[in-house]
Amino acid sequence: MNLLLFAQAALSETATLADAAPQPVKELNYLELAMKGGWIMVPLLLLSMAAVYIFVERFMALRKAANEDANFMNRIKDYIHDGKIESAVNLCQSANTPLARMIEKGISRLGRPLNDVNTAIENAGNLEITQLEKGLPVLASVAGGAPMIGFLGTVIGMIQSFFQMSNAGNNIEVSSLAGGIYTALVTTVAGLMVGIVAYFAYNLLVTKVEKVVFNLEARTMEFMDILNEPVK
Numbered sequence: 001m002n003l004l005l006f007a008q009a010a011l012s013e014t015a016t017l018a019d020a021a022p023q024p025v026k027e028l029n030y031l032e033l034a035m036k037g038g039w040i041m042v043p044l045l046l047l048s049m050a051a052v053y054i055f056v057e058r059f060m061a062l063r064k065a066a067n068e069d070a071n072f073m074n075r076i077k078d079y080i081h082d083g084k085i086e087s088a089v090n091l092c093q094s095a096n097t098p099l100a101r102m103i104e105k106g107i108s109r110l111g112r113p114l115n116d117v118n119t120a121i122e123n124a125g126n127l128e129i130t131q132l133e134k135g136l137p138v139l140a141s142v143a144g145g146a147p148m149i150g151f152l153g154t155v156i157g158m159i160q161s162f163f164q165m166s167n168a169g170n171n172i173e174v175s176s177l178a179g180g181i182y183t184a185l186v187t188t189v190a191g192l193m194v195g196i197v198a199y200f201a202y203n204l205l206v207t208k209v210e211k212v213v214f215n216l217e218a219r220t221m222e223f224m225d226i227l228n229e230p231v232k
Contacts, residue, residue: 040153040187044146048194051142054135055201062208065098065132066215073219076103077226085110098128098212099219106223114227121220128216132209136202143198150191157184 072095079088085107092104105124109117161181 038153038156038187040149040156041190043149044187044190044194047142047146047149048197051139051194051198051201054139055205058135058139058205059208062132062205062212065212066208068097068099068215068219069095072100073222073226076107076223080107080110080226098125098132099216102128102216102220103223106220106227110227114224117227118220118224121223125216125220129209129213132212136205136209139198139202139205143195143202146194146198147191150187150189150195153187153191154184157181157187 072091075091076088079085079091088107089104092100092107102121102124106117106121109120161184
């Protein structure tokens with residue numbers, strides 16, 4: 001009898017320890033969490049892809065535009081002073097950079113008043129700047145629009161939650177509200193993440209554009225100084 005009672009006590013203690021053992025914690029799956037955001041995540045995904053494409057494409061283009069041959073202007077100066085206009089034009093065409101295209105436009109106006117040459121260079125420069133800034137308005141729209149779309153998902157999720165609460169009456173279950181709450185929180189986070197990344201990417205590209213524009217203006221002034229120099 002004592003042995004039977006001891007065995008029953010041991011089994012009871014084992015069962016108690018098993019019940020008290022910590023249950024495995026469910027890890028957070030970010031993919032499943034993103035799916036909880038609902039259809040709002042689709043436009044946010046498209047906006048993030050557009051932002052990444054614009055940033056990479058513009059970053060590479062601006063880095064190429066910022067690369068400058070240190071001897072380019074010196075060679076242009078020598079060609080112009082030696083009267084080798086065709087060689088100067090060929091040099092600009094082979095360089096194929098915003099600066100080279102602007103200088104080429106100025107060279108094509110040689111023989112006219114310097115104001116006409118300067119105007120031609122400025123017009124070419126405006127076109128080049130427009131090309132450099134291509135895509136930046138879209139990136140700025142993504143930076144401002146993505147958080148708003150995320151907040152739209154938040155409002156939709158809260159509406160769903162309150163609708164379910166109104167239909168549940170006094171039998172409100174947390175699990176029944178999880179869908180709306182997930183939508184509300186996930187879309188807000190996703191929208192802010194896309195917007196913040198796009199915002200910093202936009203400002204980085206704007207800074208690089210400004211540096212390129214400053215360099216173009218400096219080289220334009222240098223070119224005009226070359227034309228004003230007396231030929232030795």
